[in-house]
Amino acid sequence: MSVIVRKNSSNDERSVNPAATANNQTSGLNGVASDDADTKEIWDLLPLPDLYSTVVEIYRKVKDQIKMDYHNRVLLLAYYKQEKYGSYGPEKDTNTGYFDLVGSDRRKKWKGLGNLSKEDAQREFIKLFEIVSGGKLKEWINQKLEEKRMQEQIRIFQMVQKKIDNGEIPIHLLQAAGANLRSILSSTNNGDVADGGANIQSVSELLKRVETSNGGTAVLAASLWCKPNAAREFIEQIKDGKETRLVVGRGETVTVRVGTSDDAFAIFWEFVTENYDIGFGLSFIPEPSDPDEVSTEYELLPVTRRDCSVDIVMGNHQYHTKGTYLLKFDNSYSLLRSKVVYYKVYYHKPTL
Missing domain, CATH: 2.60.120.680 (GOLD domain)
Known part of the structure; x- marks a missing residue:
């Protein structure tokens, strides 16, 4: 039952x-309010805060490599400010100088957002950047997630190497795994995913087999x-x-x-x-x-x-x-x- x-x-x-x-x-x-049809699949990739931070990372990396008109660039900056600082206030915008035309336009856009919530600012940033990206944002997000997954695999690889060197993994578990872990570790080029991804996965699975105990x-x-x-x-x-x-x-x-x-x-x-x-x-x-x-x-x-x-x-x-x-x-x-x-x-x- x-x-x-x-x-x-x-x-x-x-x-x-x-x-x-x-x-x-x-x-x-x-559901997310007023989603465009082209962005609906993106919302399922990650929880909103993680999705937003990932998209901001991508934006910083590609902003100078894609065609983006001035209006959208300033509006994205305004959404970013709204998400980070909340509604506009002069005390929150001390870095905009008198002759800073971009900063002045960004300030006007920021003011125009009024009391837009942090979550809505995140959503609007993502939706606008999806349009600006020409429909490539989902692909870029998946690439970023795969990159992070590989980094995690390398972290696990290094952790297992340390545990084996310190004798923290019991020998009977190594034998039960049916593999020579030292051979796997030495044949994987210091965690280079391109050459040793399969071995890293094997090491990851072995790590999961290590038993824990509580009161015997x-x-x-x-x-x-x-x-x-x-x-x-x-x-x-x-x-x-x-x-x-x-x-x-x-x-x-x-x-x-x-x-x-x-x-x-x-x-x-x-x-x-x-x-x-x-x-x-x-x-x-x-x-x-x-x-x-x-x-x-x-x-x-x-x-x-x-x-x-x-x-x-x-x-x-x-x-x-x-x-x-x-x-x-x-x-x-x-x-x-x-x-x-x-x-x-x-x-x-x-x-x-």
């Missing part, structure tokens, strides 16, 4: 009847893989089940809580979406041995966006103690779309 908990943008949590969830959609964040209770990391091009077949097989369909509203996170089974030793899960991606993460809360003991939540898989409208995302985890799994379906980054998830959870029992 699973329990479903919804969490929307206002941090309101509530238990939900799975059968009722199948046919009812719960709204989370309101070992919690091993989970496994995750995909079954290609099988999503439509999966939906047809399970679509009639009452507890297999989940609607995750826009701006919402839904957590499915599943307890361990006494006569099994592993839990498995599979899920797909009707369309688009969904964030997914997995945590485990061991059952305390002492009723007065505070429960500890272990993050087995961090919440990460998964493209699962074509492939089935599958995974498992072996447990050695009683507890509760938290399967987290995250749509908090999407301001415009709800996501329909089909999933199933089952146990693996020992063979007699």
Whole structure:
């Protein structure tokens, strides 16, 4: 028996009847006001504050390389000032000199924004820059995100190297990984992604296998893989089940809580979406041995966006103690779309 908990943008949590969830959609964040059709897909890439900061980074890098008329350049600067300082005031604009014509025009635009909110200033900056970019902004954002992902892979690579050198990764886990990590590390050109991206990913997966312990209770990391091009077949097989369909509203996170089974030793899960991606993460809360003991939540898989409208995302985890799994379906980054998830959870029992 699973329990479903919804969490929307206002941090309101509530238990939900799975059968009722199948046919009812719960709204989370309101959509972005007055979006242009060409920019709608951009809002799903990141939460608004992160999206804005990413777009500003891109703007600073390409502003001198793209054609931008004077009016739009000044207006972008005005939106930037409004977002950073709020409504115009002389005390906030001390750097504009008497002969600074650009600064004077920017000040007029800034004044004209009135009491425009910080969030609306962010949105207007993004929408205007999308127009100025000639429709290339989404591509630039994805390139920036990929760049950051590679930087994170290199960071993980360096962390594993340090842990191995310091003897912090137990030898039995290195053996269980089925790979000579020192060979992988030495063959990857100091984390050069172009030549060693696959090896960095292998190292990243190994790091996730390192166990943590609390009072002698070992919690091993989970496994995750995909079954290609099988999503439509999966939906047809399970679509009639009452507890297999989940609607995750826009701006919402839904957590499915599943307890361990006494006569099994592993839990498995599979899920797909009707369309688009969904964030997914997995945590485990061991059952305390002492009723007065505070429960500890272990993050087995961090919440990460998964493209699962074509492939089935599958995974498992072996447990050695009683507890509760938290399967987290995250749509908090999407301001415009709800996501329909089909999933199933089952146990693996020992063979007699």
